Amino acid sequence: MNPLEHEAIYILREVVAQFERPVLLFSGGKDSITLVRLAQKAFYPGRIPFPLLHIDTGHNFPETLAFRDRLAEELGLRLIVRHVQDAIDQGKVVEETGKYASRNALQTTTLLDTIAEFRFDACIGGARRDEEKSRAKERIFSVRDAFGQWGQRNQRPELFDLLNGEIEHGQNVRVFPISNWTELEVWKYIRQEKIALPSLYFAHQRPTFVRDGLLWAASDPIVYRSLEEAVENRWVRFRTVGDMTCTAAVLSRAETLDEVIAEIRQSRISERGARIDDKRSEAAMERRKEQGYF
């Protein structure tokens, strides 16, 4: 028995029992794909009783989007997609410019608007506490106020396995069923369950360029690149899948799950070591979470 799997199933069942309009925040990354698998198990032989929501920055890898659509169709799940581009067109957010321009932080506005549109009261996400130091302080049921903000000073204590999902009208809860999993445990679970993943996670050849010691996917004009930043075809894979502007690739020849797991075991670089969005400052994630980020 895998205690982490049973814990995640318990949490998912608490969500549907305690909330009226839950939703699964689906990025097309391995963690949210794992959540879908856990939800299948939690409610079998019933269907997964909540829709998937994807906030599309417009800069996503085409492989991720194709995978997302196929998965939703195969499982007969309702998929809601909202676009950051719409918020830009409406003048709600302003596109970043310059070398590090990314829509990563802009997603927050679209997410909060979508939560309000559907009156979602619980948003299930695949964040894990081992990913990043401010996430290490997250609760399993993390209450956000009407502005979507995370109040780290005023978090509810979580005793034993009791989850307090009582919220006021307009508040919502972010739920993290795989809080206690590590990157390696997610991968071992994917292997055990034979879960399909987007091809980005496995070694492939891709045009990339080097900036600040990281390998950026060359994708004009989405990813800014100066003339000095020369593109080269390299064997790479992605360890995390955000969009093209916030995720760097790593050199890899790992083409199978076994090879990926062996590579992670030996890796001396952390999973988010190739996340451009975390490198902005020591507190980058904490600041974004306070604004209502995932």
Added chain:
Amino acid sequence: MKVLKIATAGSVDDGKSTLIGRLLHDTGSLAEDQLEAIRQSSERKGYDYLDFSLATDGLVAEREQGITIDVAHIYFSTQTTSYIIADTPGHVEYTRNMVTGASTSQAAIILIDARKGVVEQTYRHFFINGLLRVREVVVAINKMDLVDFDQEVFEGIKAAFEELTRKSPFPEQRITFLPISALQGDNVVHPSGRLPWYTGPTLLEHLESLDPAGFTETGPVRFPVQWVIRPKTADFPDFRGYAGKVYGGTLKAGDAVMLLPSGNCSKIRDIFFFDAPLEAATPGSSVTLTLEDDLQLSRGDMIVKLGEAPRAERELSATLCWMDHKPLKEGARFTLQHHAHKVLSRVTSIESRLSTDFSGGTSADGGLHLNEVGEVRLELAREVYTDPYREHRENGFFILIDPLTRHTAAVGFIS
């Protein structure tokens, strides 16, 4: 897979974050980029050593003040075990975090500064671990390098701590004493040549020897119904499954059961985990049960084995740990959550305030404040099905939710 959850407790500056950083570093769990961030940050602060606490203090305010404010969860693994450490702050005002960390842990590490010995905080940490009945306690006597690795210092602190254990309400608790230096790495992961008089295991060796499966106290099975699964599909038109988690003991297909609150009896037809029927479900497993008879249960009901009924209570005596800034007053109303069951409740009396130094109870003067522990009596709107916490660690606790703020205001342990 073996998963061991550990809570750490220590006073300010006992080196708790340093110990965790040391465990991460010496087990090779810190990646290059994390190590580099620690290196740079230590340098910026002007330290001539690596400040491993920077690996765990995740919030800006914590790094500014050099203290741990909130429970952080830290992960590392060895060949055999995945470890989850709940790093809980040691200040007086953060007792609620310590209780929280201990409630989800199977083992606890209490840190003592070898120069200071057993202090008031140590009493509190040990008291809380006793109150929550944490089975395994490791007393790590840290900063041995600053007392020249002196065996007498170690033995003196050990004797003082053992004095405390005589007052413990939980004599079955296993307590192990270890001399370490977290800063310099002695006896944490690697044995130390500077402790020739010490022949026991290192901290990690000791943790590796613990078997979390053996910690689950077996008792009568309690199965609170979390959710009813009714697919109403062509393949499963009449399926009615009860989703929930098994507490206390093992449930088997064919077991004769009683359903609460109705008192109806039935038998377990199938136990499902996903699409596979199981012969038996062990404690901690999240499964789906079907019954032989068409009886309608809903969330908050409980399935138990025939002849093993828990107590049905509308009045409870409990030890309460108060976690809200607003003090508890007699007569206050709350939502009481016991597993999946929520009932309205009223605190009818606060009998006493318990001192966390084992000196016993004093009058609570009708109130309990943040981080205080007291004995209370509660009246409930409906019956709940409970066991005393000391007999059944899985069915003897509840939380109180403030109906106005909706915050978790307290955790209670049923007497």
